[in-house]
Amino acid sequence: MSRMPLFMFALIALVSHISQADEYQVPSQALQDVVNQNKKVSTRLSANKQWLAVLSPKSHIEIQTLAQTELKLAGLRLSPEQLLPSRIKSQYIRIELIDLTKVSPSKASKKHSIRLAAANIVKVKFSPDSRFISYIGISAQGAHLYVYDIEKQVTQKLNTTRLNASLGFRYQWLHNSQGVVTNIASVNDFSAGSIDKFGPNISNTNAQKAPRRTYQDLLKNAQDDEMFGQLTQSQLTLLRLNGDISLIGQVDINISYQISPSDEYILVKRISAPFSRMVKYYDFAQSVELFDISGKHLKTLAQLESSEFRPSGSDSVRKGPRQIHWRADKPDTLAFVKALDRGDSNAKAQNRDQLLQISAPFKEEATSLLKTPWRINKVQWGENSLAMITEKSSSKKQIRVSFFDSNKPAELKLWYQKSLRDTYADPGRVLAQRAKINGKIHGRLISIEDNTLLHYGLGASPQGYQPFLKSLAINLTSAKKVIPSSETLWESSVNKLETVRYVLSRTPLKLIINRQTSENPAHLVFIDTANKTEQILYQADRELSPYKGMTRQLVTYKRADGIPLSGNLYLPAGYKKEHGPLPVLMWAYPREFKNSKVAGQVNFSPNQYSYISPKGPIPFVANGYAVFDRVAMPIIGIGKEKPNDSFRTQLIDNAAAAIDTLVDMGIADRERIAIGGHSYGAFMVANLLAHSDLFAAGIARSGAYNRSLTPFGFQYEKRNFWEAPSLYQQISPFTHADKIDEPLLIMHGEMDSNSGTYPMQSARLFKAIRGLGGNARLVTFPYESHSYKAKESILHMLWEQEQWLDKHVSHKPSAPDTAVSFH
Structure with missing residues (x-):
């Protein structure tokens, strides 16, 4: 054979390989089955x-x-x-x-x-x-x-x-x-081509601060303004x-x-x-108008300025009335909230908010119902003049819920106060339903019978979920300022995970519940607690044969500083420790806390059915991996300390504790562990690869890696770039791209609309790693946003992850792979 045909054969093979790389691929059959399963009803x-x-x-x-x-x-x-x-x-x-x-x-x-x-x-x-x-x-x-x-x-x-x-x-x-x-x-x-407005695009400052987050898809010019108005x-x-x-x-x-x-x-x-070119449509300037049902305009109730001028701070709000709504217990009464601190949560104020109301014919001034020291987050109206108000303090990471008599709102009766992320103290949802008043159907009201309301929730605890339905006696005339504790009416079976879906009747107690076990997916069941009878209303078949026999367990352990941590460990069917260590895929998402005890809480039930999402890590159990999912990554700031002040240190300590635990269990060896995450989880992955040698490879999807491109804050970080430039630099993995020396698979939707996670974030990180001689692969999905939706995109995403893990974790090469590819 001549040398020319050999060259041509090699060239054809190379071209075929490159062409294939630009086409959608499909993963192994087990992963395809996960994508093709029916969604939940x-x-x-x-x-x-x-x-x-x-x-x-x-x-x-x-x-x-x-x-x-x-x-x-x-x-x-x-x-x-x-x-x-x-x-x-x-x-x-x-x-x-x-x-x-x-x-x-x-x-x-x-x-x-x-x-x-x-x-x-x-x-x-x-x-x-x-x-x-x-x-x-x-x-x-x-x-x-x-x-x-x-x-x-x-x-x-x-x-x-x-x-x-x-x-x-x-x-x-x-x-x-x-x-x-x-x-x-x-x-x-409508035709965009019919709008003919061209010229320079000009923006001006006006000496007002407008510290807004970075948003995509904003209006950019007069043509956009015209199209938005028409559409x-x-x-x-x-x-x-x-x-x-x-x-x-x-x-x-x-x-x-x-x-x-x-x-x-x-x-x-x-x-x-x-229209504003700095915020999304729901933050544009608005007018609040009142009409009668025949269509006649009665009154302009408020003119609200654009939220682009809202002060900085999580609890800051726009000036003017907000949460304007009809009281569900009255025929024609409007209630609304007004800030007493001009909407600025940074200003000192004895009371932040005021709840007011105004009734038909809406000619009198609004009357005050009550004032609150924290920001009012929600108001719910109930039967028998009961009302419930939720206050929130983001700076304290606290929430509190109180009751008051809407006819005599002299004082609030506290029901509970807890940390925002404290699931152990969460009493769940209050039962509300449509009610009749004077024979007419009104809106949804908190249901009251014999001066008691019902509430139901997951019942998270150190022992796992124990879902419940409870009754709470309400006595607003009592001198006590705190509502007494609840009485349990029903709770889940010990060997099942049962949660209340609907309350059909109180006496006798009849419910529709969701029931699931570790072997059976959630199904709807009608139960009559008095007669102790039940009937399955709907049952879905979700059996995925490649995952039959897969095991799941809650693994608890401690960080080096004593903070309790946990994660859900999934192992392939039939696996035993004597089989030796497995390749491991860890998946996590960092969360911020101001309370170390809350940071250590677990959210788990051994009776929960393992629904396998194609967007999570669990599908790879079918490929022989141990999957450590929902690995705790708390970032804690106690007192005046901000959580992100020690972000990198805590992140590495969290990951090291998880790895040490899996190795000590005999599940993993340190050379075959990958870390993955989506969005802020992707940010975590890049940081871990840059600042540690704990992992063999990483998977980062739809992340942001250069925090100078999100200068007015990110996640729960409220300091802007100019207030904390060192923090923004140190926390950005793009700044430390030269230290990312493990293989990193980067994926992103080309039309990501999420705040801060521009597709450019992934492109710039990839170019930095490539320019510095690192090992990375960038995959971008046409037409996809922050979370991928098209079947073709999801299948290809799984294929990419499967190939990446097989190459760098399951069959770890003896020599480092320095190839960098662009897809």
């Missing part, structure tokens, strides 16, 4: 508790869907042809109804499938009177609103002109269930089931709306020009 319960709707979600979308025309404006990603979001988080393809009045322990529950008017639907709701179920149907032309009559089994299309869902899929039922309010499109066709303007409309239509005001940018419990008024928030 969602549920809705009717207000009268007769109907349970089981919603089957759409599987992973195709890359062609993400590749369709998309405009990025003011933090939105829009389909201009459809007037709706181009990236829809949750879509459903099936609704099944279960009649709970016909559930019997002796018979299998029957499901009635609704014939949907569209292949893909969103925003499924029951009407307040439980007679109808509504949803928005998605088509190539746009979105339409449909109502299904449960008794007649007939579907009605409410709108002939499509919706404008550019600002989200929103609609609200009248409380009397006779109609729906929504945004109707005011523009039939988001809509006609707020009342569509009655009898076919009557009422227009609410004029065409405008309606960002939100609320109907009063009496159905006589509607509160509307509208975006006002000029």
Whole structure:
């Protein structure tokens, strides 16, 4: 054979290899099975508790869907042809109804499938009177609103002109269930090319501080302003089931709306020009308008300035009224919160916030209900004049919840106060449901019977989850300032993980629960505690044969300074210690704490079913790896010390403790351990590779590596770059790229919209490592954002990780690999 054919053969082989590298790849079959499994169902319960709707979600979308025309404006990603979001988080393809009045322990529950008017639907709701179920149907032309009559089994299309869902899929039922309010499109066709505005793009300062985070997809010029206005303007409309239509005001940018419990008024928030080029649309200047239900404008309640001028600090808020809402226990009363410190949490103030109210006909001044020393985070209204208020202090990392009499709000009765991340002290959710007042259906109210409310939660503890349902006696006239402890009504079985999904009846106590075991995935069960009977309502089959027999255990250990740590260890089926150490994939995400005891808490149940997400590390158990997931990475700052002041030291101490534990258990050897993480976890990975030699390789997805590009803070770090330049430099792995001497797989979505994690972050780190002679591979996914959605992208992501781990961890080469490749 001549030398020329040999050369040509080698060249063809090389070209074929390069071509293949630019195509989507698929991983091994076990990993493909994880991607192809069915997603978890969602549920809705009717207000009268007769109907349970089981919603089957759409599987992973195709890359062609993400590749369709998309405009990025003011933090939105829009389909201009459809007037709706181009990236829809949750879509459903099936609704099944279960009649709970016909559930019997002796018979299998029957499901009635609704014939949907569209292949893909969103925003499924029951009407307040439980007679109808509504949803928005998605088509190539746009979105339409449909109502299904449960008794007649007939579907009605409410709108002939499509919706404008550019600002989200929103609609609200009248409380009397006779109609729906929504945004109707005011523009039939849109063409970006028809907007002809060109010129220099100019921005000016105005001597006001605007310390905002770094956001993607903001407005950049006059053409963007024009497109945003055209795409988001809509006609707020009342569509009655009898076919009557009422227009609410004029065409405008309606960002939100609320109907009063009496159905006589509607509160509307509208975006006002000029539009900001520093913040997303929901932080634009807004006007708050009041209309009657016929569409007549009654009053402008407030003009809110852009949040770009909000003071720095986690608890700082924009000036003016906020959390404006209808009291669910009154027919026509608005409540709102107003800052007493001009919204600046850095200013000293005895009280931060004030809760006020104003009632129809809205001609008097608002009256004060109470003042709070911390920022009001949430207000909930209940039956029998009960109200609950949640305060938050980010600087203290604390939250507290209190009750008060909404008719006589003289003082607050404390229920609990805890650290934000303290799961052991979390009492869970308070039961709220639609209530009738004077025969009329109102909004969701905290349910009160015999002066008690119900609350339910996971019941985290050092021994694991112990879910519960408890009753709490409320006596607002007592001289005591603290509410007494609760009484347990129901709790999970010891050998199962059972959590409350719905409370159907208090007396006798009837519940719908989620039940799972280590062997069986979560399923819905109806239980009657008085008769001790139960009936399975829905059960999903999630058996993935490659993972059958996989074991999971909680591993607890201590950091060098005594801080308790933990992680979830997954081992392949049939593995025994005598088989020797396994290659290990660790996966983690750093979290900040101001309390070392809270930092050491565990969140685990031995009865929890191991749902295997394709985006997590567990799929690689099928490839023979030991996976150490949710490895604790607490970053703690006690007293005046800030957590990030010792970020690198604590990070390495956390990782070293985890590795020492696995090695001592005989599970791992130190030469075959990889570390992986997503987002802030990717930031962690790059730091660990730069400042330690603990790991054989790393996987970093969608991270930020140069903190000077996020100069006004990141995560819970509130100091800006100019206040702490040394910190920003030391904490940035880009600054120390010359020290990253282990192989690093870097992945990023090319259209990442998350604050701070620009795709450029990964590109610059890769170029730094390449320029310094290090070992890295950069993979970017077209059309993907912060979390990857397309099936092709997820499969290829798994393939990349599989190849990387096999090359650098499972079969660790004897000589260092210095090749650097770009994909």
